[in-house]
Amino acid sequence: MLETILNHRSIRKYKPDPVHPDLLKEILLAGTRASTTGNMQVYSMIVTADKAAKEKLWEAHFKQDMVKEAPVIVTFCADFNRFNLWCEARKAKPGYDNFLSFMTAAIDALLVAQNVALAAEAKGLGICYLGTTTYNADKIIEILNLPKAVVPVAAFPIGYPDENPELTDRLPLEAVVHYEQYSEFSPGDIKILYGDKEKMPFYQELLKINDKETLAQIFTDIRYTKSDNIKYSQSFLKVLKDQGFMNNE
Amino acid sequence: MLETILNHRSIRKYKPDPVHPDLLKEILLAGTRASTTGNMQVYSMIVTADKAAKEKLWEAHFKQDMVKEAPVIVTFCADFNRFNLWCEARKAKPGYDNFLSFMTAAIDALLVAQNVALAAEAKGLGICYLGTTTYNADKIIEILNLPKAVVPVAAFPIGYPDENPELTDRLPLEAVVHYEQYSEFSPGDIKILYGDKEKMPFYQELLKINDKETLAQIFTDIRYTKSDNIKYSQSFLKVLKDQGFMNNE
Numbered sequence: 001m002l003e004t005i006l007n008h009r010s011i012r013k014y015k016p017d018p019v020h021p022d023l024l025k026e027i028l029l030a031g032t033r034a035s036t037t038g039n040m041q042v043y044s045m046i047v048t049a050d051k052a053a054k055e056k057l058w059e060a061h062f063k064q065d066m067v068k069e070a071p072v073i074v075t076f077c078a079d080f081n082r083f084n085l086w087c088e089a090r091k092a093k094p095g096y097d098n099f100l101s102f103m104t105a106a107i108d109a110l111l112v113a114q115n116v117a118l119a120a121e122a123k124g125l126g127i128c129y130l131g132t133t134t135y136n137a138d139k140i141i142e143i144l145n146l147p148k149a150v151v152p153v154a155a156f157p158i159g160y161p162d163e164n165p166e167l168t169d170r171l172p173l174e175a176v177v178h179y180e181q182y183s184e185f186s187p188g189d190i191k192i193l194y195g196d197k198e199k200m201p202f203y204q205e206l207l208k209i210n211d212k213e214t215l216a217q218i219f220t221d222i223r224y225t226k227s228d229n230i231k232y233s234q235s236f237l238k239v240l241k242d243q244g245f246m247n248n249e
Numbered sequence: 250m251l252e253t254i255l256n257h258r259s260i261r262k263y264k265p266d267p268v269h270p271d272l273l274k275e276i277l278l279a280g281t282r283a284s285t286t287g288n289m290q291v292y293s294m295i296v297t298a299d300k301a302a303k304e305k306l307w308e309a310h311f312k313q314d315m316v317k318e319a320p321v322i323v324t325f326c327a328d329f330n331r332f333n334l335w336c337e338a339r340k341a342k343p344g345y346d347n348f349l350s351f352m353t354a355a356i357d358a359l360l361v362a363q364n365v366a367l368a369a370e371a372k373g374l375g376i377c378y379l380g381t382t383t384y385n386a387d388k389i390i391e392i393l394n395l396p397k398a399v400v401p402v403a404a405f406p407i408g409y410p411d412e413n414p415e416l417t418d419r420l421p422l423e424a425v426v427h428y429e430q431y432s433e434f435s436p437g438d439i440k441i442l443y444g445d446k447e448k449m450p451f452y453q454e455l456l457k458i459n460d461k462e463t464l465a466q467i468f469t470d471i472r473y474t475k476s477d478n479i480k481y482s483q484s485f486l487k488v489l490k491d492q493g494f495m496n497n498e
Contacts, residue, residue: 001254001367001370001371002275002279003250004250005250005282005283005364005368008282008283008284010284026251028422030254031425032420032422032425033254033257034363035259035377037473038380038472038473039417039418041419041424041425043425044425044426044431045426045427046427046431047428048429049429079425082434082442083468085434085436085439086442086443086465087468087469089439089440089465090464091462091465091466092466092468092470094469095469095473095475095476095478095479096473096475098479098482099482099485099486100383100384100481100482100485101473101478103383104380104383106355107359107402110356110359110363111359111363111366111378114283114359114360114363114364115254115363117360118250118254118367119250119251119254121250122250129284129286131286131287131353134352135349144430145430145431146431147431147433153352153356169288170281170282170288170290171281173277173278173281175331176280176281176290176292176293176294176328176331177295177296178294178295178296178393179296179298180295180297180299180302181393181394182293182295182393182396182399187334187338190334190335191338193335194335213340214339214340214341215339216335216336217339217340217341219287219289219332219336219341220341220342220344221341223287224286224287224289224350225344226342226344227344229344229345229349230344230347230498233348236348236349236352237348248479248483249479
């Protein structure tokens with residue numbers, strides 16, 4: 001178990017080999033063993049294997065080729081739809097059209113996603129989370145025909161790896177773990193915590209390619225800009241409203 | 250790996266035995282191997298072992314006794330604070346004070362949480378997600394002294410199990426998996442999917458105890474009511490605003 005966790009690499013190149021339906025089921029079933037609020041299971045997983053549908057998802061996911069090339073894409077959704085239908089069929093009045101319920105369902109869906117990711121990796125398959133899921137949730141909703149009360153929060157391809165990347169660097173554990181109280185970082189702390197990362201040849205090269213003075217500028221000016229973040233904040237909040245999760249009064 | 254996933258039980262009773270600091274570190278380190286958006290690691294884990302601090306968290310978590318009894322509580326936070334400090338120290342202007350950035354960081358934190366949960370279980374420890382984390386995020390922020398740009402999204406005790414509960418029931422896989430397109434459920438589908446669950450003696454007993462006609466009513470009328478959901482939606486949205494994640498214009 002720990003070995004699978006410690007060996008995780010995001011896989012961006014896949015062999016065309018299909019994932020056997022029984023194996024896929026076994027992996028998705030592992031997803032359902034994740035903790036879920038009140039055992040409500042307020043999530044869903046949408047499996048896309050159809051070529052034309054993958055092409056549409058590829059557009060929504062900023063044309064990342066792995067979305068077309070992997071045999072299967074799984075989209076993980078915060079989903080109160082099925083639960084609401086059950087309530088309505090059982091003389092119960094659901095009150096889950098609000099932001100807290102979205103959070104509850106999103107948390108459910110993300111724990112399932114990580115179980116599925118690890119189960120796939122334990123079976124020799126690869127995955128790569130698509131951060132673009134929240135950016136273009138509106139397009140994904142259209143492509144997958146998601147009803148009200150369903151919002152995609154994560155997605156990844158599953159397939160046999162056609163690359164063998166190195167383990168990605170991580171900050172020292174002290175950067176992300178605090179004992180008892182949050183201990184605020186001094187400029188000296190930041191220097192120490194990011195020092196090794198900033199010295200890595202990979203990132204030094206990235207600076208040159210992008211003609212930037214600091215690695216942080218590659219994030220703020222190129223990869224995750226304020227204007228993009230604002231644009232996608234607005235569109236994701238609109239998705240929450242349109243899908244019926246913003247009735248908070 | 251799959252075995253650990255398939256054997257998950259939420260543990261609500263813990264032995265008082267401490268978790269060795271080296272073991273805890275090993276488990277938290279496994280958390281950091283989870284996928285993270287752009288390798289930004291925009292999350293943090295707060296470890297609470299102090300008795301008085303656990304007592305305060307116990308209050309925030311609706312006085313669930315496991316919060317006092319387990320040796321350690323770990324709180325997982327969406328955290329752009331450290332990343333913002335790094336940007337500011339490196340002539341870069343962070344634009345992460347918006348809702349999309351919160352979602353990005355929350356997703357990061359939840360994948361870490363599930364890695365930590367599974368790593369703990371693989372080592373013979375138990376955990377139980379505390380759904381109350383999003384309800385009383387404001388109180389938890391105060392207790393743990395979380396700065397701006399940090400919001401708790403999940404938490405669980407870690408400790409040696411003092412109970413051995415049965416595996417929890419789950420809906421059939423067809424309730425949560427859709428192929429190619431979301432297939433809306435007919436009343437007949439709902440009946441079939443929830444049939445086995447509703448017949449279980451455990452839930453039949455719950456109906457009697459709570460004097461309700463249907464199991465769904467236990468959720469809508471007692472456990473997850475509309476008025477509670479609205480109350481906690483408002484308080485969590487206020488937390489997002491106060492922590493600086495709602496500048497979306």
